[in-house]
Structures are given as structure tokens and as C-alpha cells.
Amino acid sequence: MIKVQKNDFNIGHEISEITSKNQNIGGISTFIGIVRGGNNNSLNSMTLEHYSGMTEKMLNEIDNEAKERWDLIETKIIHRYGELFPGDQIVLVITASEHRKNAIESCQFLIDWLKTKAPFWKLEDSTKGKNWVEEKQSDLDAASKWKS
Amino acid sequence: MIKVQKNDFNIGHEISEITSKNQNIGGISTFIGIVRGGNNNSLNSMTLEHYSGMTEKMLNEIDNEAKERWDLIETKIIHRYGELFPGDQIVLVITASEHRKNAIESCQFLIDWLKTKAPFWKLEDSTKGKNWVEEKQSDLDAASKWKS
Amino acid sequence: MNIRYFSWVKDKIGVDNESISMSKDIKTVNDLIAHLKTISDKHNNALSDTSIIRCAVNMEVVNFDKPIDEKDEIAIFPPMTGG
Amino acid sequence: MNIRYFSWVKDKIGVDNESISMSKDIKTVNDLIAHLKTISDKHNNALSDTSIIRCAVNMEVVNFDKPIDEKDEIAIFPPMTGG
Numbered sequence: 021m022i023k024v025q026k027n028d029f030n031i032g033h034e035i036s037e038i039t040s041k042n043q044n045i046g047g048i049s050t051f052i053g054i055v056r057g058g059n060n061n062s063l064n065s066m067t068l069e070h071y072s073g074m075t076e077k078m079l080n081e082i083d084n085e086a087k088e089r090w091d092l093i094e095t096k097i098i099h100r101y102g103e104l105f106p107g108d109q110i111v112l113v114i115t116a117s118e119h120r121k122n123a124i125e126s127c128q129f130l131i132d133w134l135k136t137k138a139p140f141w142k143l144e145d146s147t148k149g150k151n152w153v154e155e156k157q158s159d160l161d162a163a164s165k166w167k168s
Numbered sequence: 169m170i171k172v173q174k175n176d177f178n179i180g181h182e183i184s185e186i187t188s189k190n191q192n193i194g195g196i197s198t199f200i201g202i203v204r205g206g207n208n209n210s211l212n213s214m215t216l217e218h219y220s221g222m223t224e225k226m227l228n229e230i231d232n233e234a235k236e237r238w239d240l241i242e243t244k245i246i247h248r249y250g251e252l253f254p255g256d257q258i259v260l261v262i263t264a265s266e267h268r269k270n271a272i273e274s275c276q277f278l279i280d281w282l283k284t285k286a287p288f289w290k291l292e293d294s295t296k297g298k299n300w301v302e303e304k305q306s307d308l309d310a311a312s313k314w315k316s
Numbered sequence: 317m318n319i320r321y322f323s324w325v326k327d328k329i330g331v332d333n334e335s336i337s338m339s340k341d342i343k344t345v346n347d348l349i350a351h352l353k354t355i356s357d358k359h360n361n362a363l364s365d366t367s368i369i370r371c372a373v374n375m376e377v378v379n380f381d382k383p384i385d386e387k388d389e390i391a392i393f394p395p396m397t398g399g
Numbered sequence: 400m401n402i403r404y405f406s407w408v409k410d411k412i413g414v415d416n417e418s419i420s421m422s423k424d425i426k427t428v429n430d431l432i433a434h435l436k437t438i439s440d441k442h443n444n445a446l447s448d449t450s451i452i453r454c455a456v457n458m459e460v461v462n463f464d465k466p467i468d469e470k471d472e473i474a475i476f477p478p479m480t481g482g
Contacts, residue, residue: 107187303479
């Protein structure tokens with residue numbers, strides 16, 4: 021299941037929705053992406069632009085691919101857009117399976133793919149001005165290791 | 169940080185405790201282990217026995233090893249003991265880091281080690297009677313891949 | 317043909333979408349980009365380095381040799397940075 | 400010397416801990432297990448297959464050639480199944 025939304029999410033609520041409907045879950049993996057702030061970071065805000073329509077399409081495709089590649093009971097991807105601030109949650113991935121290996125691997129797969137395949141672009145507003153975040157080679161490498 | 173407790177835990181609360189104290193987190197990985205029930209499963213309950221004292225010692229050692237091997241901002245391991253029922257949460261691992269790779273890998277490391285190194289023993293009470301869960305070769309294999 | 321722009325491609329061109337009239341010369345994404353670069357300096361500047369330009373046809377990222385026609389939904393943007 | 404038992408080792412022996420008097424012959428975990436097996440049929444049965452027996456000395460899992468002495472905290476149990 022996927023959601024693309026402006027609003028924040030609550031991981032406890034999202035997990036409960038899954039566990040209340042499925043009696044055979046043995047393991048749940050999650051990943052939360054957060055807007056980094058603090059320390060020497062001069063970030064004021066980060067605005068996530070996205071290609072509405074294509075985002076939902078891509079997320080559904082990635083979600084379905086995870087379910088094909090691993091034996092999963094349920095998956096959930098929630099990705100926010102709009103203006104976010106340091107400490108704000110950006111993205112949530114949840115994977116639930118009978119045996120932990122499937123949940124763990126598919127959760128990593130999903131977040132690696134989101135980094136390079138989901139049509140979002142991040143505009144950082146910091147004391148240095150506004151700047152679009154560039155693609156990272158490390159993200160491309162992480163995604164490429166899942167090529168089937 | 170580690171906790172060994174009879175009581176249930178709330179993942180949202182445990183994550184908030186971490187994020188409220190640390191401003192530079194970019195990624196949080198979690199794993200929840202759950203007592204599997206439902207379907208054709210005849211399980212009534214699962215009782216976790218543990219070696220009090222040694223459990224805390226081992227969990228602290230594993231926790232410290234994760235922090236040495238990966239660049240982590242915070243970790244949390246909560247492991248329950250006592251009688252649990254299908255759907256109940258058993259264990260929670262949380263790892264938080266600036267960059268997602270460290271959180272994801274260390275979370276997997278911790279749960280793999282807990283499976284074979286934490287002094288817990290699971291007594292299943294099912295329609296077939298009471299039975300101590302045996303060590304799984306797949307768990308030993310998972311743990312051994314992290315040998316440094 | 318309507319074309320949508322995102323991120324700094326949008327900023328550099330100055331609009332988030334525009335319509336261009338199709339010609340027989342525009343058979344592929346490559347042709348389209350070559351044509352767009354002739355529209356203005358802004359377009360030329362935004363699309364000068366195609367190594368950091370991606371194109372989606374009907375919401376699917378495609379290679380630049382992908383054939384296109386008037387009914388397609390076209391979007392041009394930099395590499396994606398989700399997650 | 401006090402010895403703690405867990406899981407089915409405890410069930411088979413019938414107690415969760417017991418004290419045995421140390422003798423000069425008990426220098427290692429191996430010696431201790433050999434001694435315990437002479438105490439009763441239950442002990443012998445519980446400890447017959449050492450491939451599925453683990454021993455912790457002072458809360459640390461050790462090899463069976465580990466030297467032990469009276470002050471050590473000893474625990475005997477099956478392979479652990481946490482997580």
C-alpha cells in the first residue's frame with residue numbers, strides 16, 4: 021500500500037493497521053527518513069517537489085516488485101511532499117513477513133529504490149541560499165545492487 | 169540503550185525518545201519481532217525464559233559492538249520475557265544514524281545476533297503440547313555472516 | 317504537445333509546463349530536446365547537459381531515443397532524489 | 400559451586416539450580432559436565448548430547464575446556480533462541 025501526502029505520519033498507527041489485519045506476521049522492518057538538522061547544519065527547510073501521478077505510479081510499481089521478489093504479508097510506503105523542517109519525517113517504509121529475512125531485505129530494497137526512482141526533488145533552503153539536492157553516487161550504487 | 173522487560177513496548181514512543189534528543193538523525197531503522205499465530209498455527213502461547221543478568225550483559229555487549237562497527241547516533245534494544253501470545257511483540261531494535269546505510273546494516277546485525285547470542289529460550293504451548301524452540305541453522309548462518 | 321518541467325529544469329526555463337506545436341521532425345525525445353533548446357537561451361541553458369536530464373513519457377522514465385507523439389505526456393527533470 | 404540450568408536442561412534435571420561440592424578433579428567445564436552426569440539418570444539424560452549443550456561461566460558462553468573454580472557463576476543450557 022502506498023500513500024503520497026503532505027501530512028505527517030505516525031509509525032505506531034501505521035504498524036497497528038497492518039498487525040490488526042494479519043495474524044501470521046513474525047517480523048516487521050521499518051525505515052524512517054528524516055530531514056537532518058542541528059549541529060553545524062544551516063538548513064532552514066527542505067521542500068519536496070514531486071510529479072503527482074507519476075509518483076503514485078512509481079511507488080505502486082516498486083511496492084509490487086517487492087511483493088514479487090520476497091514473501092511478504094504486507095508493505096506500506098508513505099512519502100511526504102511540500103515544505104519540511106529539520107527533524108520532520110519524510111518517508112516511511114514498512115514491510116511485514118512471516119520470517120524476518122524477507123521483511124529486512126525488502127525494506128532495504130524499497131528505500132534504496134525510492135532514493136533514485138521516485139520522482140521527488142528536494143530543494144534545500146539554508147543560510148547559503150536555495151539549492152536543489154543532487155543525485156548521490158552512493159544512492160545509485162545502493163539501487164544498482166538490487167537489479168534483477 | 170537496552171531494556172529487558174515483561175511489559176509491552178510502544179515503537180512510536182521509543183522512537184520519539186530518540187528523535188527528541190538528537191537533531192542530526194537522517195535515517196531510523198527498526199525491527200519488531202512478533203509471536204506468529206493465526207492460519208493453521210496451533211500456538212496458544214510462547215513463554216520466554218531468560219538468564220537475568222547475563223541477558224543485560226550480552227545485550228549491552230552487542231549494542232556496544234554495533235556502535236563500534238557503524239557510525240550510529242543512537243540504538244535501542246528492547247527484549248521482552250515471560251508469557252506472550254500470538255500477535256504480541258517480542259523484541260524491538262532501533263538504530264538511528266545520519267546516513268541510512270549505517271542504520272539499516274546495524275539493525276540487521278543486531279537482530280541476527282540476538283537470535284543466537286541472547287540468552288533467551290522459547291517454550292511454545294500449542295495444541296501439540298509444550299515444546300522448547302530449537303536453534304535454527306538459518307539463524308546461525310545469518311549471525312555468522314557478521315563475524316568480524 | 318504539453319511538456320512539464322520539474323526542479324531546477326523548471327526554475328531555469330521559468331515555467332512548470334508549456335505547449336509546443338509538434339512538427340514532423342520531432343520523432344524522439346532527442347528530437348524534442350534539440351527543438352526545445354532552440355526556443356530560448358533559458359531553454360538552451362536548462363537542457364545543455366543531457367547527462368543530468370531525465371525524461372518521462374507517460375510517467376515512465378525513458379531513453380532519449382524513445383519515439384514520442386502528440387498524445388504522450390512528456391516531463392523533463394533532473395535525476396530524482398526521493399526517499 | 401552453584402550451577403544454574405535453563406530451558407529443557409532445567410526441565411530434564413528437574414531443578415533450576417543446585418550446589419555441588421567442588422573436587423580437585425573438576426578443573427574445566429568438561430570435567431564438571433562429566434561429574435554432573437554421574438549424579439543421577441536425569442542429569443545423565445539431560446547432558447548426554449553435548450553438541451546441544453552450552454555453558455556460561457560468569458555470564459559468558461565458553462568452550463568446554465575453559466578452566467573453572469569455585470567462585471565462578473556457572474550456567475548450563477541449550478542453544479539460545481532470542482530475538
